[in-house]
Amino acid sequence: MGLEIKAVTDPAFGAYGKVVTGYEISDLLNKMEETPLPDDVTYVASVQELEALPVCREMETNLYGQMPIQVGYCNGHNKKLNAAEYHRNSEINIAATDLVLILGRQQDITPDYSYDSGNMEAFLIPKGTVVEVYATTLHYAPCHTEESGFRCVVILPQGTNTDLTPLEKAVNKEDKLLFAKNKWLIGHKEGGLSKEAYIGITGENLSI
Template sequence: MKIQNVTDDSFRKYGKVLEGYDFTALIREMKHTPVPENVIYVASVEELESLDVARELQNKGYGGLPIEIGYCNGHNRKLNAVEYHRNSEINVAVTDLVLLIGHQQDIAPDFTYDTANIEAYLVPAGTGIEVYATTLHYAPCHVNDTGFQCVVVLPRGTNTDLTFQTETDGEDRLQTAKNKWLIAHEDAKIQGAFNGLKGKNISLDEE
């Protein structure tokens, strides 16, 4: 699969590279977070949210809305699923990493999605990006054998456990957490997820 760069013009339909932020302290604090052999996601980390840049991300990035700052770390080379939110997501790459992304508009009326539409983008270490609400995404892929580390900024409460009942049909069946709609590939065997990804479970290890 061709790996493009988030600095390429082609990325502008999915998101944008952030300017005007100093992520030095954020990246330094992230060095204390674990990098397991699988993938770990933590929605909210007090040590990250107490940094000065958190106030900037809240006010400049989300117009003053309450936010959560967490991380997604680990080792991964496959697509496995795609998800979307009702808002943009901000990522800061602590290490080089690759995002596999697509368009929400390409989801079929039956909520299936053809993985042939997925594109790959390198996010160089130290880069912050905004991933638009209409961009399908999931866990990053590692570039180096040491794994990946990625800061994840979202409106507070996103990706936390549902506290209400959802319907079992339509888009509602995709909702697996608050502000999270997910379409999985059957090969990933994600318990309780809607297996609507059609085609190959894309792997960066394949030509």
């Protein structure tokens, strides 16, 4: 049985994020139509053509409080959870197509850093919707609703999700989750992740 998909307007979404209004994103959506749409999933952290758009500069000034950001995309075809990640800050997602986000709460990670996928909920993000995904929200690649795939703008603080410098030593258990810069990740054994990923999601590898 597939995962129940709730509307982003459902009050349940408030535990994970909020809809952001007031930004004129038509130029950004148009530019996203030029980005690749592979059969699997591709993520590009920083795209200069997107970052140069006035609305992205406005978001850097207002949404991120004048902190430097990177604007990239996550595009492709996906129906499964596969993993859950979190950052030390909110992430802005802009749906350039209809898409579904599978979300959970960092607070439900156990002290030994396992996580039950049964705690997660799925939400439909309609095309043209801007959402803030809170820092404590577990998330991963969006899922597509149409066979043509999904396109999603991803805005994060500069440097996030880029290659990690190996740690000199582990200070505590959470360090084993650090997968990229500002990216802590827990994988599912069926998620197809690299051997370096920490596998700690129990339960079903959720699918919509």
